[in-house]
Amino acid sequence: MRHPVFARIYARVRPQMDDHGAAEHRRRLLAGLTGQVVEVGAGDGGNFAHYPVEVTSVIAVEPEPYLRSKAEQQAVKAPVRVEVVNGTADRLPLESDSVDAVVTSLVLCSVPDQAVALAEAFRILRPGGELRFYEHVAAAGRMASVQKALDATIYPPLAGGCHLHRDTAAAITAAAFTITDLDRFDFPPTGFNPAAPHILGRAIRSEAS
Numbered sequence: 001m002r003h004p005v006f007a008r009i010y011a012r013v014r015p016q017m018d019d020h021g022a023a024e025h026r027r028r029l030l031a032g033l034t035g036q037v038v039e040v041g042a043g044d045g046g047n048f049a050h051y052p053v054e055v056t057s058v059i060a061v062e063p064e065p066y067l068r069s070k071a072e073q074q075a076v077k078a079p080v081r082v083e084v085v086n087g088t089a090d091r092l093p094l095e096s097d098s099v100d101a102v103v104t105s106l107v108l109c110s111v112p113d114q115a116v117a118l119a120e121a122f123r124i125l126r127p128g129g130e131l132r133f134y135e136h137v138a139a140a141g142r143m144a145s146v147q148k149a150l151d152a153t154i155y156p157p158l159a160g161g162c163h164l165h166r167d168t169a170a171a172i173t174a175a176a177f178t179i180t181d182l183d184r185f186d187f188p189p190t191g192f193n194p195a196a197p198h199i200l201g202r203a204i205r206s207e208a209s
């Protein structure tokens with residue numbers, strides 16, 4: 001999967017977004033995690049610095065080669081062991097019931113099929129394991145029309161396949177996860193931003209498959 005222009009822009013913009021507040025969202029996203037974690041669509045590795053030391057290791061799956069190379073550079077500096085691998089959300093290179101947590105941040109907007117990606121996350125999680133998510137989602141009101149128009153035209157090709165008008169919390173619930181924490185907020189807090197609102201939270205994979 002190659003998005004060379006988007007990848008280079010994202011790798012420049014992401015640290016700026018982090019400096020303007022997104023780093024705190026990443027810290028909250030990962031707080032309290034322990035054990036074996038899989039991060040899906042790790043991008044240039046923006047989350048790596050925020051993993052708690054109680055995490056045993058992270059397998060960071062990233063399909064875009066430029067972003068993957070940037071992630072490899074971040075992995076070396078991470079406070080926990082991070083292995084960066086090629087792969088996509090619909091086919092994760094892991095055994096079933098094998099990991100304690102799956103992390104998605106700003107990724108479920110870009111996968112071709114959220115139901116397939118979430119079913120794959122469910123498959124690799126051990127019973128009782130956690131999905132941690134930080135995503136921009138569908139807006140209500142007038143902005144919903146703007147998002148739908150952009151999704152049908154220029155936005156996905158310009159933004160590496162990203163879609164603006166997705167009800168990701170509903171997709172997580174439909175994939176048989178139980179959402180236990182859900183914060184919904186605008187980021188940045190003011191100004192015109194079609195990639196808003198954001199949701200940040202935690203969902204549990206049920207004990208039965």
Ligand SMILES: C[S@@+](CC[C@H](N)C(=O)[O-])C[C@H]1O[C@@H](n2cnc3c(N)ncnc32)[C@H](O)[C@@H]1O
Pocket residue numbers: 010014040041042043044045046047061062063064067087088089090104105106107110111112160161
């Ligand atoms: C907006 S970036 C977010 C990157 C990173 N997670 C972060 O929080 O900064 C979207 C990421 O999703 C990845 N992606 C797109 N489609 C994917 C797929 N089908 N499977 C896994 N990752 C995918 C892209 O390569 C990119 O790294």
